[in-house]
Amino acid sequence: MIADLGYFSILMAFVTAVYAAITSWYGHKKENWRWVESARNATLIVFPLVLLASALLITSIVRNDFSIDYVWRVSSIEMPTYLKFTALWGGQAGSLLFWNLLLSIFTAAAMARKWDEQHDLMPYAIMVGSFTQIFFLALTAFVENPFTRIDSVIIPVDGNGLNPLLRHPGMIIHPPMLYLGFTGFTIPYTFAMAALISGKVDDTWIRTTRRWTLVAWLFLSLGLILGGRWAYDVLGWGGYWGWDPVENASLIPWLAGTAFLHSVMIQEKRDMFKMWNMFLIILTYSLVIYGTFIVRSGVISSVHSFAQSAVGPLFFGFIAIMFIFSAYWLNRRRADLASKNSLQSFLSREAAFLYNNFLILAILAVVFLFTNYPIISELFTGERGFVGPPVYEQALGPLFAVLVLLMGVAPLTMWFRGSVQRLGKAMLWPAVLATVAIVVMIVLGIHLWAALVGFWVVIFSMVLTILEFVKGTHARMKRGENVFVAFSNLMARNRRRYGGYWIHIGVLIMAVGVIGVELFQEETQQQLQVGDTISLGRYEMQFLGVEQRPGADDLIITEATVDVYENGRFVKTLTPRREIYTRTGQPMTIPNARSTILEDFYVLLAEQPTSPDSAIIRVFLNPLINWVWAGGFVFIFGTLIAAWPDAVEDKITAVQARRRPAVVTTGD
Amino acid sequence: MADVSWTNENEGALLERKSSNRLKFVIGGIIMIAAIAFLMINAMSGNTQLYKTVDEFYAEQPRLVGRDLRVSGWVLGDSIQYTQIDATTSRLEFDIVDNYENPGQRLHVVAMNEPMPDLLQDKAQALIEGQGNAEGVFMVNTGGLMLKCPTRYEEMDPSGHPDGVSVDG
Numbered sequence: 012m013i014a015d016l017g018y019f020s021i022l023m024a025f026v027t028a029v030y031a032a033i034t035s036w037y038g039h040k041k042e043n044w045r046w047v048e049s050a051r052n053a054t055l056i057v058f059p060l061v062l063l064a065s066a067l068l069i070t071s072i073v074r075n076d077f078s079i080d081y082v083w084r085v086s087s088i089e090m091p092t093y094l095k096f097t098a099l100w101g102g103q104a105g106s107l108l109f110w111n112l113l114l115s116i117f118t119a120a121a122m123a124r125k126w127d128e129q130h131d132l133m134p135y136a137i138m139v140g141s142f143t144q145i146f147f148l149a150l151t152a153f154v155e156n157p158f159t160r161i162d163s164v165i166i167p168v169d170g171n172g173l174n175p176l177l178r179h180p181g182m183i184i185h186p187p188m189l190y191l192g193f194t195g196f197t198i199p200y201t202f203a204m205a206a207l208i209s210g211k212v213d214d215t216w217i218r219t220t221r222r223w224t225l226v227a228w229l230f231l232s233l234g235l236i237l238g239g240r241w242a243y244d245v246l247g248w249g250g251y252w253g254w255d256p257v258e259n260a261s262l263i264p265w266l267a268g269t270a271f272l273h274s275v276m277i278q279e280k281r282d283m284f285k286m287w288n289m290f291l292i293i294l295t296y297s298l299v300i301y302g303t304f305i306v307r308s309g310v311i312s313s314v315h316s317f318a319q320s321a322v323g324p325l326f327f328g329f330i331a332i333m334f335i336f337s338a339y340w341l342n343r344r345r346a347d348l349a350s351k352n353s354l355q356s357f358l359s360r361e362a363a364f365l366y367n368n369f370l371i372l373a374i375l376a377v378v379f380l381f382t383n384y385p386i387i388s389e390l391f392t393g394e395r396g397f398v399g400p401p402v403y404e405q406a407l408g409p410l411f412a413v414l415v416l417l418m419g420v421a422p423l424t425m426w427f428r429g430s431v432q433r434l435g436k437a438m439l440w441p442a443v444l445a446t447v448a449i450v451v452m453i454v455l456g457i458h459l460w461a462a463l464v465g466f467w468v469v470i471f472s473m474v475l476t477i478l479e480f481v482k483g484t485h486a487r488m489k490r491g492e493n494v495f496v497a498f499s500n501l502m503a504r505n506r507r508r509y510g511g512y513w514i515h516i517g518v519l520i521m522a523v524g525v526i527g528v529e530l531f532q533e534e535t536q537q538q539l540q541v542g543d544t545i546s547l548g549r550y551e552m553q554f555l556g557v558e559q560r561p562g563a564d565d566l567i568i569t570e571a572t573v574d575v576y577e578n579g580r581f582v583k584t585l586t587p588r589r590e591i592y593t594r595t596g597q598p599m600t601i602p603n604a605r606s607t608i609l610e611d612f613y614v615l616l617a618e619q620p621t622s623p624d625s626a627i628i629r630v631f632l633n634p635l636i637n638w639v640w641a642g643g644f645v646f647i648f649g650t651l652i653a654a655w656p657d658a659v660e661d662k663i664t665a666v667q668a669r670r671r672p673a674v675v676t677t678g679d
Numbered sequence: 680m681a682d683v684s685w686t687n688e689n690e691g692a693l694l695e696r697k698s699s700n701r702l703k704f705v706i707g708g709i710i711m712i713a714a715i716a717f718l719m720i721n722a723m724s725g726n727t728q729l730y731k732t733v734d735e736f737y738a739e740q741p742r743l744v745g746r747d748l749r750v751s752g753w754v755l756g757d758s759i760q761y762t763q764i765d766a767t768t769s770r771l772e773f774d775i776v777d778n779y780e781n782p783g784q785r786l787h788v789v790a791m792n793e794p795m796p797d798l799l800q801d802k803a804q805a806l807i808e809g810q811g812n813a814e815g816v817f818m819v820n821t822g823g824l825m826l827k828c829p830t831r832y833e834e835m836d837p838s839g840h841p842d843g844v845s846v847d848g
Contacts, residue, residue: 248822354700369708373715380719385730395730397749398723399808406722410715536792538763598797617769617794618761627763629794 014079014158017067021108021156024060024115025148027053032141039134050137051122057144058119065099065112068157072098077167081105081157087172089564094173097183101173103307103322104157106186110303111147113187113194118144121198121223129215135205143197146329154321175592175599182241189234189261193299195227196268200296203289207340212285212347217275225654228272231265232650236643244602249534249613249631251639254403259382260302266375267295270368277361280426286341286348287368293337300330305382358429363421370414377406404529408461412468415522418515419472422479441474465526473519476512483509502652510653517646520638527610527635536617536629548632550612551576552585557620565594571616571626575605587614587628610634728808733777733786736811749808750786750817751827753779756801758787768792771824775805786811790819798826 031053038046068081072095077083085101086094100109118140126133151157161167177183199220206216238258239251252258271291277284304326341348354362380387381398388396423437445467452466480501487497502509537545539554546552555572562568570588574581585603592599602615613631620626728747736743736750752775759773771790776782779802788807799805808823 354704357700357703369711373711377715377719384727388727397728397730399726399728399749402722402726405726406718409718536767536769536794538766538769543766596800600794600797615794618763619795627769627794 013067013071013074013076014160017064017071018152018156018158020060020064020067021111021148021152021158024057024064024111025145025152027057027060028141028144028148031057032138032145035134035137035141047134047137050141051133054122054137054141054144055119057148058115061108061112061115061148065108068105068108069096069099071158072096075170077170078161079157080159080161083161083167083170085171085173087170090172094178094183098173100186100190101177102157104151104155104159106190107147107151107155107322108157109187110190110194111144111151113190114144114147114197117194117198117223118201121201129211129219131209131211132202132205132216132219135208136201139204139208140197140201142333143201146325150322150325154325172595175590175597179241179245182245185234185237185241188230188237192227192229192231192234192261193264193303195223195230196264196292196295196299198223198227199271199292203292204337204340207289207337207344210344210347212289212344214275214278214282214285217278217288221275222654222656224268224272224275225650228265228268229647229650229654231261231268233647235261235265236640236647240640240643243636245599249532249633250528251636254378254381254400256382257306259378260305263375263379263382264295264298264302266371266378267291267298270371270375271295273364273367273371277364281352281361283350283352283354283361284365285350286345289341289344289348291368293334293341297330297334297337300326300333304330356429358424358431358434360421360424360426360429362429363417363424367414367417367421370410370417374407374410374414377410378403381406411522412465415472415519416468418518419468419475422512423475438471438475441471441478444474445471459530462526462530465522465530469519469522469526473516476515476519479512480509506655506657507653510649510651510655513649513652514646515649517642517644517649519642520645521642524635524638524640524642527638528633531634533632534630536627538625538627541624545628545630547612547630548610549578550632551579552612552614552628552630554626554628557623557626559623562590565592567591567593569616569620571620571628573614573628575612575614585612585614587616589616589619591619606637608637611636733775734783736786736817737784737815740811740813740815743811744813745810747808747810747820748817749806750775750811751804751806752776752786753782754799754801754803754805754826755779755782755785758785759799761795771795771799773799773805775807786817787815788817788819788824790824792821793819793824796824796826803827 031050033050034046034053035050038044038048038050071079072082072086073092075082075086075088081102081104085098085105090098098105100106122137122140199216202216202220206212238261242253243249243251271288274284274288274291278288304323307322307326354365356362381403384398385395388394419441420434420438423434448470449463449467452463457463457466480498483501484494484497487501488494492500533547535545535547537543539545541554541556544551544553553574553576555574557569557571559567559569568588568590570586573585573587575583575585583605585605587603588601590599590601591597598619600615602613604611604613611631611633613633615629617627617629726747728749729743730749731739731743733750733752736748755774755776760771762770762772764770769792771793772788774785774787776785788805790807804827806825806827807817807819808825809817809819811817
């Protein structure tokens with residue numbers, strides 16, 4: 012009964028989305044606004060229908076209804092209840108339903124807004140938004156139905172349950188964050204396409220969707236950071252990013268979205284790059300769908316395993332249709348999108364944004380080509396090739412360095428114009444300071460040139476970014492505000508700008524961590540008897556023995572105890588362990604680390620110990636790794652500042668929209 | 680270089696400036712694209728791997744011996760062995776096949792000084808990077824032993840290749 016009702020809800024949601032697309036088009040064609048309003052109401056109804064289907068699937072999981080194939084695959088009786096809720100996105104069919112749920116929330120929220128100033132966009136926004144919904148709902152309704160009954164007359168008494176490696180908070184939150192980011196980007200795309208089709212190609216669509224874009228980008232960023240943290244905590248290889256195709260599938264749309272977020276500022280300030288911005292949001296949307304295609308089709312060999320299914324070719328077809336549809340309208344509105352202004356100086360702020368876009372897209376192109384190298388190489392040579400992490404790092408290192416440099420220099424530039432003398436003057440002291448810091452590092456024994464160049468660029472950009480806060484605060488203090496009021500007002504009055512600077516600081520802090528761990532990581536592995544020691548860097552570790560004890564449920568915990576000494580001084584006792592779920596025989600290695608701002612001394616059991624007096628222990632020294640996580644926090648903090656609703660700014664946007672003359676509507 | 684911004688120019692000068700700027704941007708763009716192409720080609724030269732299934736490896740063994748390869752396959756649980764040779768040297772070995780239900784040729788994989796991965800067990804999907812020798816032993820590069828991460832709960836069908844590639848031919 013529950014399964015039937017769930018499937019009926021999905022079917023109804025699909026039919027409603029089709030209705031919304033058709034009636035919005037019909038209403039606009041007949042100039043009958045009631046049909047368009049009806050279409051809008053239909054998009055609002057899709058949300059409760061998908062919500063109902065999701066709630067029913069969760070109910071089936073919680074009630075251990077193993078007559079439903081999906082429930083049997085992803086859950087088991089002894090699984091904790093909170094994991095049963097998260098099992099909604101634990102498999103292919105459920106995660107597609109979850110994707111539909113998030114998409115329907117975003118679409119309903121976007122459509123529920125007031126349309127006072129954007130009546131021209133509304134029918135097209137409903138139509139384009141519904142296209143995406145129709146595709147994903149069709150996948151759920153006709154290809155990956157999560158309510159399919161099990162293919163057997165005997166209903167299993169228990170299900171497969173969740174792999175222990177996925178029972179980490181980072182892994183529970185990571186997929187929803189990515190999905191929120193992915194689905195969130197459909198909203199700016201929807202409005203961009205509505206602007207293109209309606210011919211209303213001024214910056215209304217950008218201002219309308221600015222916050223949506225930032226929110227989508229925030230979630231995608233969170234998803235990427237949490238995925239890295241999970242890998243570091245759980246997988247026990249001492250790393251956080253492996254340039255795997257599935258990881259890249261999230262990074263690529265994030266890069267396109269980052270270029271778009273920067274580029275729209277030029278359109279807002281200088282009315283330039285309209286065509287480019289349209290291209291970027293179409294690219295971001297296409298890459299979101301492409302990323303989902305890579306992840307779910309298994310077309311490229313990845314360390315992430317996914318059940319093979321029929322969705323791959325359908326995704327490919329959908330990307331092709333949407334890309335051709337978007338390209339057609341982009342070409343048709345070419346003349347309207349032509350910029351009336353042009354770049355007047357190579358050192359102006361708009362030029363700096365252009366360089367930023369070029370660099371980000373260059374990084375995107377490299378990651379995209381390397382990710383797809385297996386397909387490309389097979390096409391041209393008949394043999395599937397593969398590109399590993401060292402190739403990515405070697406090709407991308409210089410591009411990231413230039414991007415970080417630009418991050419520091421760009422805020423110094425001015426709109427319209429710029430001069431070498433002015434920039435040179437502003438950069439002189441930060442450059443001197445960064446050089447002094449590098450000399451100190453050389454004296455302290457750091458001689459790796461790649462690290463020295465990297466640190467110089469990061470310090471230089473960091474000083475320049477901090478100076479932006481200092482100058483802004485100082486200017487406000489001249490008006491009589493004290494330092495704290497001046498600093499907080501500075502950010503409150505210009506959230507996007509200073510939120511953006513906080514994001515830059517976050518990236519720079521992360522860059523310090525990346526340089527540290529990528530270039531200076533050390534590791535060793537040894538078999539130790541009680542009392543034996545391992546030395547790594549300035550650390551020494553003494554092995555004290557192994558203990559075994561039962562844990563909760565069917566768990567057996569084998570825990571080693573080691574004392575860690577730094578420069579001969581005792582600093583901490585660590586207890587790396589291996590847990591074995593006896594029912595499934597699945598082991599799980601839990602590392603233990605001594606974390607400081609300078610490094611992690613990261614210890615794990617390399618193999619299941621067979622005696623209380625002996626163990627094979629692997630040790631990593633991960634310099635500056637915690638800067639990666641700290642930078643992530645600052646990054647998210649900055650994005651929140653930039654995306655936080657600002658009543659004054661919203662009012663200005665509304666007034667500007669009202670004052671703007673009606674732009675050609677060609678009646679397409 | 681002086682200030683390149685301009686003010687109070689007449690329309691002709693403006694148009695001239697506009698087209699000259701465009702030309703500079705085009706030339707700059709071409710140089711940057713060339714630089715990026717160089718970075719990519721330089722990074723890739725001699726560093727790319729060939730992706731092969733187990734059967735493909737054996738079919739072309741003479742040509743592939745000593746080359747950097749990426750191979751994936753199903754792990755046969757009874758072949759897994761972890762030996763600690765001395766205090767600092769360990770040897771992990773196991774066999775992989777293209778199709779678990781209908782195993783053809785086995786590739787014997789050897790990884791030195793690698794920790795025992797949690798996911799290395801019967802029917803696991805291994806992804807290995809390294810070089811094979813003429814005797815059919817595949818030596819894994821440092822850090823080149825990867826077990827497919829269970830990003831989804833669902834099990835894959837072991838009666839086919841882990842990467843979904845055709846293994847019939």
